[in-house]
Amino acid sequence: GAGVSQSPRYKVAKRGQDVALRCDPISGHVSLFWYQQALGQGPEFLTYFQNEAQLDKSGLPSDRFFAERPEGSVSTLKIQRTQQEDSAVYLCASSLQDSSNQPQHFGDGTRLSIL
Amino acid sequence: KQEVTQIPAALSVPEGENLVLNCSFTDSAIYNLQWFRQDPGKGLTSLLLIQSSQREQTSGRLNASLDKSSGRSTLYIAASQPGDSATYLCAVRGGYSTLTFGKGTMLLVSP
Numbered sequence: 738g739a740g741v742s743q744s745p746r747y748k749v750a751k752r753g754q755d756v757a758l759r760c761d762p763i764s765g766h767v768s769l770f771w772y773q774q775a776l777g778q779g780p781e782f783l784t785y786f787q788n789e790a791q792l793d794k795s796g797l798p799s800d801r802f803f804a805e806r807p808e809g810s811v812s813t814l815k816i817q818r819t820q821q822e823d824s825a826v827y828l829c830a831s832s833l834q835d836s837s838n839q840p841q842h843f844g845d846g847t848r849l850s851i852l
Numbered sequence: 853k854q855e856v857t858q859i860p861a862a863l864s865v866p867e868g869e870n871l872v873l874n875c876s877f878t879d880s881a882i883y884n885l886q887w888f889r890q891d892p893g894k895g896l897t898s899l900l901l902i903q904s905s906q907r908e909q910t911s912g913r914l915n916a917s918l919d920k921s922s923g924r925s926t927l928y929i930a931a932s933q934p935g936d937s938a939t940y941l942c943a944v945r946g947g948y949s950t951l952t953f954g955k956g957t958m959l960l961v962s963p
Contacts (some may be wrong), residue, residue: 741895770950779856779941779953780896793950828895838903840886841951843895 739763741844743829749850750819758814758847762831769812770841771804772828780828786812819851854879854946858954865932866962873927873957875942880920886951887916887927888941896941900927932961 742761750756762769768787772780773796782796788809797804801819806812816823826848830841855878865871875885884903888896900909900916902925908917915928929936939958943951 743895772951777955779943779955780951781953782950785950796950830896838884838901840898840901842898843888845893845895848893 741829741831741842743827743844743847745847746845747848747850749852751852752819752821754819755815755817756819756849758816758827758849760812760814760829760831760844762810762812762829763833763842765833766831766842767809767834768832768839768841769806770830770832771812771814772830773798774826774828774846776825783814783827816849819849821851824849824851854882854944854952856942856944856952856954858940858942858957860957861955862958862960864960864962867932867934869932869961870928870930871932871959873929873940873942873959875925875927875954877923877925877944877952879946880923881946882920883945885916885918885925886943886945887914887925888943890939890941890956899940929959932959934961934963936961 744759771783774780784804785793786806801817803815826846828846830843832839832841859874886901887899902918913930939956941956943953
């Protein structure tokens with residue numbers, strides 16, 4: 738497809754399980770971003786990649802969160818030992834290049850529910 | 853730390869009205885400001901992007917203004933339609949490449 742694709746769309750996990758969320762950015766987009774959106778809130782930045790390099794991970798809430806983009810295209814956000822407060826929508830965005838005049842294009846997100 | 857505030861939190865108008873959504877930010881050192889639309893259960897759709905050197909951008913019935921020195925932006929929607937019903941989010945790009953979002957304004961346009 739032409740847009741940012743995220744999978745799965747919905748994920749339910751028991752507290753303590755590990756989860757992996759996938760993002761396929763728009764083809765050729767250099768920059769990739771992960772955001773966390775709690776119910777009724779705006780998205781909050783988690784981490785940023787330029788190609789395969791993770792340039793900023795200051796928004797990751799704990800060391801249970803890990804993101805990678807090994808070949809500079811698809812990215813995976815992994816959450817280990819999930820907790821209830823991890824329940825949120827996780828949004829992925831990509832942009833053509835790291836430039837101030839490039840908009841970020843968002844996927845539909847993965848809705849994560851931790852029981 | 854940058855903070856973005858959107859007023860009002862919710863707005864309900866009859867079809868055909870012109871309306872204004874407000875966004876304010878605390879740190880004026882920004883690269884750009886972006887307005888997004890979010891439909892329920894969906895991701896964000898970019899509506900308008902205003903560079904820090906620009907004062908406004910227009911797309912169809914939408915017009916966004918930026919006053920960087922006072923830390924304010926407005927999104928003007930002309931002749932609103934029921935299809936405009938959604939949550940509108942304002943985001944500013946500072947520092948690196950990250951966006952800081954407001955909590956959004958939930959708009960309902962009734963027929």
